[in-house]
Amino acid sequence: MDRHIYFDHAAATPLLPEVVDAMLPYLHEHFGNPSSLHAWGDAPREALAVARAQVAGLVGAARPEEVIFTSCGTEANNMAIKGLAMAQQARGKHIVISAIEHFSVLYSVRTLEKRGFTATLVPVDKYGLVDPQAVADAIQPDTILVSIMHANGEVGTIQPLKEIVQLAKERRVPVHTDAVTTAGTIPVDVMDLGVDALTLAGDSFYGPKGAAALWVKRGTRIIPLLDGGIQEGGRRSGTENVPAIVGMGVAAEIAKAKMPERIAQATAVRDALLNRLPAAIPHTIVTGHPTQRVPDIASFCIEFIEGEGMLMLLSSKGIGVSSGSACTSRALKGSHVLEAMGVPAEIAQGSMLFGIGIDNTLVDVDAVIEALPPIVERLRQMSPLYDKYLKSQKGG
Amino acid sequence: MDRHIYFDHAAATPLLPEVVDAMLPYLHEHFGNPSSLHAWGDAPREALAVARAQVAGLVGAARPEEVIFTSCGTEANNMAIKGLAMAQQARGKHIVISAIEHFSVLYSVRTLEKRGFTATLVPVDKYGLVDPQAVADAIQPDTILVSIMHANGEVGTIQPLKEIVQLAKERRVPVHTDAVTTAGTIPVDVMDLGVDALTLAGDSFYGPKGAAALWVKRGTRIIPLLDGGIQEGGRRSGTENVPAIVGMGVAAEIAKAKMPERIAQATAVRDALLNRLPAAIPHTIVTGHPTQRVPDIASFCIEFIEGEGMLMLLSSKGIGVSSGSACTSRALKGSHVLEAMGVPAEIAQGSMLFGIGIDNTLVDVDAVIEALPPIVERLRQMSPLYDKYLKSQKGG
Numbered sequence: 001m002d003r004h005i006y007f008d009h010a011a012a013t014p015l016l017p018e019v020v021d022a023m024l025p026y027l028h029e030h031f032g033n034p035s036s037l038h039a040w041g042d043a044p045r046e047a048l049a050v051a052r053a054q055v056a057g058l059v060g061a062a063r064p065e066e067v068i069f070t071s072c073g074t075e076a077n078n079m080a081i082k083g084l085a086m087a088q089q090a091r092g093k094h095i096v097i098s099a100i101e102h103f104s105v106l107y108s109v110r111t112l113e114k115r116g117f118t119a120t121l122v123p124v125d126k127y128g129l130v131d132p133q134a135v136a137d138a139i140q141p142d143t144i145l146v147s148i149m150h151a152n153g154e155v156g157t158i159q160p161l162k163e164i165v166q167l168a169k170e171r172r173v174p175v176h177t178d179a180v181t182t183a184g185t186i187p188v189d190v191m192d193l194g195v196d197a198l199t200l201a202g203d204s205f206y207g208p209k210g211a212a213a214l215w216v217k218r219g220t221r222i223i224p225l226l227d228g229g230i231q232e233g234g235r236r237s238g239t240e241n242v243p244a245i246v247g248m249g250v251a252a253e254i255a256k257a258k259m260p261e262r263i264a265q266a267t268a269v270r271d272a273l274l275n276r277l278p279a280a281i282p283h284t285i286v287t288g289h290p291t292q293r294v295p296d297i298a299s300f301c302i303e304f305i306e307g308e309g310m311l312m313l314l315s316s317k318g319i320g321v322s323s324g325s326a327c328t329s330r331a332l333k334g335s336h337v338l339e340a341m342g343v344p345a346e347i348a349q350g351s352m353l354f355g356i357g358i359d360n361t362l363v364d365v366d367a368v369i370e371a372l373p374p375i376v377e378r379l380r381q382m383s384p385l386y387d388k389y390l391k392s393q394k395g396g
Numbered sequence: 397m398d399r400h401i402y403f404d405h406a407a408a409t410p411l412l413p414e415v416v417d418a419m420l421p422y423l424h425e426h427f428g429n430p431s432s433l434h435a436w437g438d439a440p441r442e443a444l445a446v447a448r449a450q451v452a453g454l455v456g457a458a459r460p461e462e463v464i465f466t467s468c469g470t471e472a473n474n475m476a477i478k479g480l481a482m483a484q485q486a487r488g489k490h491i492v493i494s495a496i497e498h499f500s501v502l503y504s505v506r507t508l509e510k511r512g513f514t515a516t517l518v519p520v521d522k523y524g525l526v527d528p529q530a531v532a533d534a535i536q537p538d539t540i541l542v543s544i545m546h547a548n549g550e551v552g553t554i555q556p557l558k559e560i561v562q563l564a565k566e567r568r569v570p571v572h573t574d575a576v577t578t579a580g581t582i583p584v585d586v587m588d589l590g591v592d593a594l595t596l597a598g599d600s601f602y603g604p605k606g607a608a609a610l611w612v613k614r615g616t617r618i619i620p621l622l623d624g625g626i627q628e629g630g631r632r633s634g635t636e637n638v639p640a641i642v643g644m645g646v647a648a649e650i651a652k653a654k655m656p657e658r659i660a661q662a663t664a665v666r667d668a669l670l671n672r673l674p675a676a677i678p679h680t681i682v683t684g685h686p687t688q689r690v691p692d693i694a695s696f697c698i699e700f701i702e703g704e705g706m707l708m709l710l711s712s713k714g715i716g717v718s719s720g721s722a723c724t725s726r727a728l729k730g731s732h733v734l735e736a737m738g739v740p741a742e743i744a745q746g747s748m749l750f751g752i753g754i755d756n757t758l759v760d761v762d763a764v765i766e767a768l769p770p771i772v773e774r775l776r777q778m779s780p781l782y783d784k785y786l787k788s789q790k791g792g
Binding site: 006008011012013014015020023027028031032033035036037038039040041071072073074075077078102103104106107108110111203208209210225226227228229237238239240241242243244308311312314315318319320321322323 | 402404407408409410411416419423424427428429431432433434435436437467468469470471473474498499500502503504506507599604605606621622623624625633634635636637638639640704707708710711712714715716717718719
C-alpha cells in the first residue's frame with residue numbers, strides 16, 4: 001500500500017503552507033529580539049502584536065493583552081493551574097477538576113497537593129460527560145479554582161462548560177478551561193463561556209509547535225510560572241518564540257475563517273468512521289458522547305486486541321492513528337480517561353483514536369475499513385482473551 | 397547611511413542558513429509528534445536524539461539523556477533554580493547566587509524566598525568578578541544550591557567558575573551555572589567545570605528562538621517545572637518544539653567546529669572597539685574585566701548621556717547596539733549588574749553593549765567610530781549633568 005493516510009491530528013497537525021510562509025521572514029531577516037529598542041526589534045515586536053490580536057480574535061477575547069504566549073499547551077495549563085491557585089491561596093486551597101483532564105492539569109494539581117492544596121476530581125459518566133451539578137457540589141468554601149476542559153482530546157466529548165461556569169460563578173469561584181481540543185476547531189468564545197482563563201495551542205489547528213497561549217481575563221490575578229524579564233506584561237518571561245507565535249497567529253485567523261467548512265468536512269468523515277467501523281469490526285464500541293462531541297475525533301475501543309500492536313500494524317500499511325493521547329502513548333499506560341468513563345481495563349487497551357484533519361476524506365475511511373479488519377483478526381488470533389471468549393460462546 | 401550594522405548579538409543572533417535548512421523539513425513533512433508510535437513519529441523522534449547528542453557534545457556532557465530541552469534560557473534557569481532547590485529542600489533552604497545573575501535566576505530565587513527559602517547574593521568587584529572565597533564564605537550548613545553564571549551577558553566578565561565549584565564541592569553543595577553567554581561561544585565543558593547543572597540557549601549561538609537546554613548531571617535530583625506527560629524523561633512535559641530543537645542542535649555542532657576561528661574574529665573586533673571607542677569619545681569607561689571577558693562582548697559607559705537615546709539615534713543611522721540586556725531594555729530600569737559593580741547610577745545610564753557577531757568586521761567598527769561621536773555630542777549638549785561638568789571645569 002503506497003498511500004499515506006494520516007489520521008492522528010490530535011497528536012500533531014501539519015503546518016498550513018500559509019503558516020510556514022508567514023514564519024519564514026522571522027527565521028531570516030526579522031530575527032531580532034522583540035524587546036530591542038533599535039530597528040531590529042520593530043518587525044518582531046509588531047508581529048507579536050498582530051499574532052496576539054489574531055489569537056484573541058479566535059477565542060473572542062476583548063483585549064489582545066489578555067493573551068499570554070507560552071511555549072506549549074502544557075506550559076499554559078501548568079501556568080493556569082499553579083498560577084491561578086497560588087494567586088488565590090490566601091482565600092483557600094481547594095481545587096476542583098474533572099477526572100479526565102489532560103495530564104498537564106492533573107499533575108499540576110498533584111504538585112499543588114504537595115504544597116498543601118487539596119483537590120476534588122469530579123467523575124464523568126460513561127460518555128465522558130461532567131455533570132455541572134457535581135462540580136457545584138464539589139465546591140467548598142475554600143475552593144479557589146475550577147478547571148474543566150472544554151472537550152476531551154481522547155474521546156472528543158464536549159463538556160457543558162457554560163452551565164459549569166454559571167454554577168461556579170454563583171459560588172464566586174474562577175474557572176479555567178483547557179480548550180486545546182476545541183480552540184481553532186469549533187467556536188470558542190471566552191465571553192460567552194464566561195471563563196476566567198483558557199488554554200489553547202497553535203499546533204492543534206495547523207500552526208507550529210512551540211507556540212500556545214493562556215488567555216487570562218483582565219483583572220484576574222495570576223502568579224507567573226517563569227520569572228525573569230518583562231515579556232508578556234511580566235507574566236511570562238523569556239525571549240518570545242517569534243516565528244512560532246507568528247505562525248500560530250496566522251493559523252488562528254485561518255481557523256476562524258474556515259471553521260464552518262472545516263467542521264462540515266470533519267463531521268462527514270467522523271460520522272463515516274463512527275458508523276462504518278463498528279459495522280466492519282465486531283465487538284467495537286464507540287467511546288465518547290454520541291452527539292456532544294467535537295467534529296474531528298472518532299474514538300473506539302476494539303475488544304480483544306491491544307491498541308499499540310494495532311496502530312503499529314496500521315502504520316506499516318501507511319495509516320497513522322493513535323491509541324490514546326500522544327502525551328502518554330510511549331508510557332504504554334492505560335488511559336485514565338477511559339478508566340474514569342468506566343471502560344474495563346481489558347477493553348480500554350484496545351482504544352483507538354482518529355484525529356480527523358482538513359485533508360482527510362471518505363476515501364481515507366474506505367482505506368481504514370479495508371485495512372483494519374484483517375489486522376484486528378490477526379491480533380485477535382493471538383489474544384488469550386478472545387480465545388476464551390470464543391470458547392465461552394461455543395459452550396453457551 | 398545605507399549600510400546596516402548589527403552589533404546586538406547578545407539580544408538575538410541571526411539564524412545560520414544551515415540551521416534554517418535543517419529546520420524546514422520539520423515544518424513540512426516531518427510535522428509529527430515525537431511521542432507518536434506510528435511512522436509519523438519516527439523522523440521527529442530521531443531528530444530529537446540527534447540534536448540531544450549535538451547539544452551534549454557542545455558542553456562535553458557524557459550522556460545525551462542528561463540534556464533537557466526547554467523553550468528558552470529563562471525556562472531552563474527557572475527550572476534549575478526552582479527544581480534543584482525544591483528537590484533538596486529537606487536538607488536545607490539556603491541558596492547562594494551572585495548579585496549579577498540574569499533576572500531569570502534572580503527572580504526565581506525571589507519566588508523561592510516567598511516559599512520559605514533564603515538567599516545570599518555574593519557581591520562582585522568593579523570588574524564584575526565574583527570572588528570564589530566569598531562564595532565559599534556565603535555557604536551555610538543549610539545551603540543546598542549555588543548558582544553562579546559562567547559569564548555575564550552585559551559586561552562579558554567570565555567568572556572563576558572552576559574555583560567556585562571546587563570550593564562548593566568541598567562543602568557538598570551542588571552548583572548550577574547559567575552559561576547562556578558562553579555556551580557556543582567559548583569552550584564550555586561540564587566535566588572540566590565540575591558543575592551539576594548548566595543552562596544554554598540556542599538563540600545565543602545562531603540557532604532559533606524557542607529552543608534552549610538545561611543539562612543536569614545524572615543522579616542529580618530535580619523537580620520538574622512543567623508537569624504532565626512523559627517527554628524529556630518526565631522532567632519537562634509538553635510537546636517538543638522539534639524544528640527549533642533541530643536548529644539548536646545544528647547550531648551547536650557548527651559552533652563547536654568553528655569556535656576557534658569565531659573567537660579570533662570576534663576578539664579582533666572586540667579589542668578594536670575596546671581600544672578605539674574610549675579614544676574617540678572622551679569620558680568613556682570600559683565596563684567588565686580587562687582580560688577575563690568573552691570575545692564577543694564589548695561594553696562601555698559613556699558619561700553624560702542617556703543610553704536609550706543614544707541607541708535610538710544609532711539605530712536611525714542603521715547601527716544596532718544595546719544599552720544593557722534586551723530582557724530589561726523596555727523596562728528602562730538601571731542595570732543591576734552595573735550597580736553591583738559600583739558604577740554610579742548617572743554613569744550607568746549611559747551604558748552601551750556591543751554584542752559582536754560572526755559577520756562583524758573592523759569596517760563595522762570604523763562605522764561606529766564615525767557615527768557615534770556626533771551623537772554623543774548632541775546628547776551631551778542636552779545634558780544638564782554635562783553642562784554642570786563643563787562649568788565645574790571652567791571654574792576649576
